[in-house]
Amino acid sequence: MSNPDPILYRPCVGTMMVNAAGHAFVGKRIDNKEGDWWQMPQGGVDPGEDMDQAMLRELDEETGVKAAHLQILGTLGRELFYDLPPELQGKLWGGKYIGQRQTWYLTRFTGEDRDIDLNAHKHPEFCEWKWVEPMLLPELIVPFKKTVYQTIVDGFAELI
Secondary structure, eight states: OOSSOOOGGGEEEEEEOOOTSSSEEEEEEOOOSSSEEEEEEEEEOOOOOHHHHHHHHHHHHHHHOGGEEEEEEEESOOOEEEEEEEETTSSSSSGGGGGEEEEEEEEEOOOOOGGOTTTSSSSSSSEEEEOGEEEEEEHHGGGGGHHHHHHHHHHHHOOO
């Protein structure tokens, strides 16, 4: 996709959170009834919110992981865009966006597995979680995000 119009895409942050062994956190979404898909934590940026704040807030909301258990290793350096499949366009996010534009972070999880709590907040997004080899990430995500996940894996490979 060349020069997508950012207005058409929901601003979002995502986090590849890796543990000491270099494995990436993935969660299985509660609301995905279509298949056995797993994803890394991600979510929308609130109006006026700093990207670092948005990343830490989303990671806490989805995993219960606090900033004290994280080391930010870097960002991908550019936004990644993806389009929703046609059957989802107009249904998500109030129909305002055709996809997302994402700023991706790489963080090192410095806590212990018990510091991850999917039920830390009122409306959990994941029902299960696990650590996986980063190279497997594109095979675990819904098909329309595979290219984005491959770009993330390739972009962070040297830092992991």
